[in-house]
Amino acid sequence: MKRVVIVGGGPAGLMAAKSLLDNDVPVLLIDHFNYLGGQLVKQTHKFFGSKDQYAKYRGFEIANNLVKDIKDHPKLELMLSTHVVALYDDHLLGVYNDEGYHDIFAERIILATGASEKFLAFENNDLPGVMGAGAIQTLMNVHGVLPGQEVVMIGSGNIGLIVSYQLIQAGVKVKAIVEASDSIGGYLVHASKLRRLGVPFMMNSTITKANGSEFVESVEIINLKDQSSEIIDCDTCCIAVGLSPSIQLASMVDAEFKYVRELGGDVVITTESYESTVKGLYVCGDAAGIEEASSAMMEGAICGLHVAKSFGRSIQTELLESYESQLNELRAGPFGHKTTIGLSKLSGGAYVK
Ligand SMILES: Cc1cc2nc3c(=O)[nH]c(=O)nc-3n(C[C@H](O)[C@H](O)[C@H](O)COP(=O)(O)OP(=O)(O)OC[C@H]3O[C@@H](n4cnc5c(N)ncnc54)[C@H](O)[C@@H]3O)c2cc1C
Structure with missing residues (x-):
């Protein structure tokens, strides 16, 4: 029996681990990649936000810092290249890795599983060369492989804009950014940079x-x-039309959900301490509603403190308040408005910034 298992070693999972380890609670952190950092590892651009969440650092540098904070802790156990494939009642996890399938019981489970990309229905969307933005980032920024030479980007949210810029930096021609709405979805500073590049x-x-x-x-x-209509020659079509919370594990144990468009789709209903309707099962980061890495970090940190408290640890209240106020500040920004509406819908109007 493990004390706490965290599924997902992205910013939310890493910060949750830090909060627990700082309070002397043993943690087993599982990720299906052979490295920690989640989405951050692919981000070569400098982040916005405040210096508390590593603004002005590149995503992979933030990941390195978060990992450095916990990696030598004697109470941290790591299982990388390991997939959590099932979650059963009584906090039983089914995991699969090179050694085969086995069961792990945990007193508390934190799901920090992030998000998956949304896709679009169109003719021939299964042709090689049609790819999600995440796949393109992994190819380019993790494995150093160009996806193609001429790309049409579908979607002008931050991911579409950032990946377009990264493609150009890698020498790929971005022939157009296609957007269904009449306004750009992401930060205008990114869009302006792309416009200046033609x-x-x-x-x-x-x-x-x-x-x-x-x-x-x-x-x-x-x-x-x-x-x-217009035909554009290209060898790659990149789909960047949003993310959905990865809630599959929570759905296996009947955690309650609500569909909230502003948070990316079906979202697990949680308390202020990120506990779902299944006792002892917590959800944080993008898995609890799509936001950003900065908010995922804060949610993970807060969730970890609450889990430590549930074991009777006397956590630092000032630290918890500081994380909560940082999270509120992040959500007070121009792109936080949507999240605030989403959280309010999720809590039936009870969420107050
Ligand atoms: C192109 C792009 C640009 C971005 N730019 C910014 C930015 O400038 N600023 C910003 O704040 N945010 C940015 N973000 C968003 C940010 O990366 C995410 O919000 C953040 O990484 C979410 O953190 P997370 O820990 O919740 O999930 P993730 O980082 O997605 O981590 C989830 C982890 O869980 C693991 N996992 C999932 N399921 C399982 C399972 N069943 N078994 C084992 N492991 C599992 C995954 O392998 C992954 O490592 C960007 C995202 C993208 C794609």
Whole structure:
């Protein structure tokens, strides 16, 4: 029997581990990659936010710092390259790795499993060359492999904009950024940079088809206002249309959910301490609603403190308050508005900033 198992070693899981270890609670941290850091490892750009959440550092540098904070702690046990494939009643986890399948019981479980990419339905969306933005980032920034030479980006949220910029930095031509809405979804500072580099934005538009016999050779884009269409030659079509919380494990034990569009889809209902309706099962970070790495860090830190408290540890109240106020500050920014509405819907209107 383990004291606490954290599933997911991204910013939320790493900060949850830190809070627990700082309070002398043993942690087993599991991730299906062979490295820690989650999404941060792929982020080569400098982060915004405040210096408390490592603003101005690049994502992979933030990951290194978070890992450095915990990696030598004697009460930390790590299982990398390990998939948590099932969650049963009574806090039983089914895990699979090179040594095969085995069961792990835990007194408390924290799910910090992050998010998965949304996809789009269009003709030939299974042609090689149609990829999610996360896959492109992994290819380029983790493995040093270019996805193609000419990319059409679908989606102008922060991920679409940042990945477009990273593609250009890697020498790939971004032929257009296609956006269904009439306004850019991400930070205007990123969009302006791309405009200055000559990337056209096609607003009120979407993809209807990828053409090619064995791989993508062009894409068909339709203007949703006047129905005009255009074919753009390219070898890669990148889909960056949002993320959904990874809630599969929580759904296996009947944790209660609510659909909240602003938080990315189905979200696990939790208390202020991030405990789900299943006692002893906690959810934080993107898995608890799509936000950003800075908020995932704070949520993980707060969740870890609450779990430590549930074992009778006398946690530092000032630290908890400081994390909570940092999280509120992050959500007070221009992009926090959507989250605030989402959290309010999730709590039935009870959430107050
Ligand atoms: C292109 C891009 C740019 C971004 N830019 C910024 C930015 O500038 N600023 C910012 O604040 N945020 C940014 N973000 C968002 C940020 O990366 C995420 O919000 C953040 O990483 C979420 O943290 P997390 O710990 O909840 O999840 P993740 O970082 O996704 O970590 C989840 C971890 O869980 C593991 N896992 C999941 N399921 C299992 C399982 N069943 N078994 C074992 N392991 C599992 C995964 O392997 C992963 O390591 C960006 C994201 C992207 C994609």
